[in-house]
Amino acid sequence: MKVSAVVFIDGLVSLTLQKPSEISQNKIYSMEVLASIVAEAVVAIGRPLFGSVYSMIKSTVKFRSYLDFLEKKKKSLMDLRENVKTEMESAEREGKVLSTQVIEWLNEVEKLLIEVNQFQEVKLSRHSVNSRKRYRISREVEGQLKRIEWLLKSGSSHIGVVAVNYSVPRAVEHIPGPSIQDETTASKTLAKTVTLLSDPEVRRIGIWGMGGIGKTTLVRNLNNKLNGTSMQPFGIVIWATVSKNLDIKKVQTQIAERLNLEARKGESIERLAGRIYQRLEIEENFLLILDDVWEKIDLDSLGIPLPEVHTGCKIMLTSRSRDVCRDMMTDEDVKVDVLNDEEGLQLFIRNAGKVVSLENIRPFAEAIARECCGLPLAIITMGTAMRGKTMVKLWKHALNELQRSVPCTGGVEDRLFKPLKWSYDSLEGKNIKPCFLYCSLFPEDFSIEIGELVRYWLAEGLIDEHENSEYSVNRGIALIENLKDSCLLEDGAREGTVKMHDVVRDVAIWIASSAEDGHKSLVRSGIGLNRISAIELSNSLKRVSFMNNKITRLPDCVIECAEASTLLLQGNLPLDRIPERFLQGFEALRVLNISGSRIQSLPLSLLQLGDLRALLLRDCFYLEELPPLEGLSRLQVLDLTATRIRELPRGSGGKGADML
Structure with missing residues (x-):
């Protein structure tokens, strides 16, 4: 080794040692470094630099x-x-x-x-x-x-250890629903479907038939039959409800939840499809049940391995149309037939009860069951409506109503519409009919929060206000139970929710859209709309729903809806502005819901809504300010959950208003 340089700095000796072979290539570099160090050190003479200068030399040389x-x-x-x-x-x-x-x-x-x-x-x-x-x-x-x-x-x-402990999803989850064990025709169809599932050559199965005939009930029984079989062949059975207006992300979410895949905020359809695909690839055998399919679905977009590639994959779907089954390239299609007269009568008796055994009632019960044309939904609804009624005149009136002609019903078959309409007409109790029609404002297969529904009814005046608020809420819950007992509402997908059967909802929308008793509605919820047509809105409307769409803007004009008491606009994420003139024509509003939008402020025309009882702005993440609300003296509910508002303007809401 050779000493290439020696530097004296305030008693510090620093030696730079190099191998002879390295001297030539580093000579210039070393000289520059050392010259710089000396210059900097001279400037700092007189200061205690031993530690800092040594650090400088060390860092620079290395x-x-x-x-x-x-x-x-x-x-x-x-x-x-x-x-x-x-x-x-x-x-x-x-x-x-x-x-x-x-x-x-x-x-x-x-x-x-x-x-x-x-x-x-x-x-x-x-x-x-x-x-x-x-x-x-x-x-x-x-x-x-x-x-x-x-x-x-x-x-x-x-x-x-990249993952935490997790629960392995059950192979099959029980799905509540009526049993078809005592129905010969349905049981034969179920047995045929089970046989097809075990056929290795059959990978896609279509179950089709008219609305209300029992397709979903059949497949639920199939699911539960697999649940009760220890030797069932599938590693996992996945159920997803599709509905009339196809929403790929919604179907994906149901599949992901069943697979215990963690939800990720803002995740794209493509990314989620990739995760679903990777998860299902490791399943040796699985069954995907797609209920209520109305159009062809691209399985790739969902993240489902094609049955032709993944031989352990089987797809089963239900649809009202056999053409849809063909579009989905089903290998076998199973038609769900109506019940025969005896099966229909027995189903009617199970729902109507012992009153059918009365000698003077029995002939009418048999005739009513026949009028239901073997359709389970119609039979169950009619039987439930007649349960416990012993007056012959009531039975005769019910039969006459079913036998008379009805007007056009917007796509619902006449033989199904008549019993459902009669069940609606038979509802007894103050305001129970408008409460039922109110439920049709929500999208198809939508699980409605019971608490929110009761708040709507209270704001609309469909439930009488009471000094004890708990009493009013209990009254609303009692109405819901009454509608469930009448088979016009059913339990939703989550606890504390209710929903409408899609056929019942179709009937309710038809009734509400043609009502002349002050309860006329315009329902355009969950159908993928980008904008609202002002032509559809008029003074004859009582309730308007455009919820859960993709509306980007509202008409910038005065809309003549002077009688409308409810306007539902929630779930339109692209919506970022409420035009000043838009609300001016909705002067009688009691319920306004704009939750889940991108609005940053509200127009001053909001203050003209003197009858407003409920203003819901939940999940409006960009909402930063409210106008002074002292003019809304009757406001009872103001929901600002998950907004940027931290302080309310003076006079916000009426006396006793609930701020959420």
Whole structure:
């Protein structure tokens, strides 16, 4: 070794040693470094520089080795990141829930790698860097190396434990529904369907028939039959309700939840499809049941492996149209037939009760059952309506109503419409009919929150206000139970919710759209609308629903809806503005719901709605301010959940208003 330079700085001797082979290539560099150090040290004479100058010399002389070491450690961190990602993808395919700590670690890694890359590109791109800058850069490198070392250490502990404990989804989940065990025709259809499921050559099965004939009930019985069979062949059976207005993301979400895949806010349809596909690929055998299909569905868009590729995959769908089954390329189609007269009568008796055994009632019961044409929904609804009625005149009147002609029913078959309409006409109790029609404002297959529905009814005046608010709420719940007992409402998908059978909803919409008793409605909910046509709105309307669409803007004009008491606009995420003139024609509004939109403020015309009882602005994440609300003296409910509003303007709401 040869001493290439000796520097004396305030008693400090620094030797730079080099191999002879390195002298020529580093001579100029070493001289520049040392000259710079001497110059900087002379300026600092008289100060206690031993520690800081030594650090400067050390950092500057080792400048290149620091940079090389940084690149090496960066590569180690990138390799570890890829290993963790690989384990995460494997865990996701198995339906496991990823550890929050692992996700946070990955975010920190990505953030640091961006910083390091930018540092290397910007600060090291210059051809010459003087010693002062080398020293400063060396200190930055030291800081980045410490952070990389910490992430390498903490990341190593994540290998093998990227997922938290999770519950393996049950192979089959029981779905509540009426049994068809005593129905010969339906039982034969069920047996045929089970046989087709076990046929390896049959991968796609279509179940079709008119609305209300029992397709969903049949497939629910099939699902529950598999649930009760220890030798059932599927690793998992997945049920997803599709409905008339196809929403791919909604169907995907049902599938993902069944697979225990973690929901991710803002995730695209394509990304979720990829995760579903990866998860189902590892299932040796699975059955996907798509209920209530109205049009062809691209299985790829859902993330479902094609049965022709994944031989353990089977698809079953229900539809009113055989053409839809053909469009879905079903291998076998099963038609659900109506019940024969004896089966129809027995189903009617089970719902009407012992009163049918009375000698003077029995002939009318048999005739009414025949008028229902073997349609289970009609039979159950009529039987329930007649339960416990012993007066012959009531039975005779019911039969006469079923036998008379009815007007056009907007797509609902006459033989199904008549018994459902009669069941509606038979509802007894104050305001129970408008309460039932109110439920049709919500989209098809929508699970309605019972608490919210009762608030709507209270705001509309369909339930009398009472000094004791609990009494009024209980009255609303009693009305809901009455409608459920009449088979006009059923339990929703979640606890505390209710929904309408799609055929019952069709009938309710028809009744509400042609009503002449002050309860006329315009229902355009959940059908994918981009804008509202002012032509559809008029003074004859009592209730208007455009909820759960994709509306981007509202008419910027005065809409003549002076009688409308409810306007539902929630669930239109693209909507970012309420024009000033739009609300001016809705002067009688009692319920206004704009939840789940992008609005940032409300127009001053809102203050003209003196009868407003409920203003719902939940999940309006961009809403920052409200106009003074002292003019809304009757406001009872103001829902500002998940908005940016932190302080209410003075005089907000009427006396006793509930702020949510």
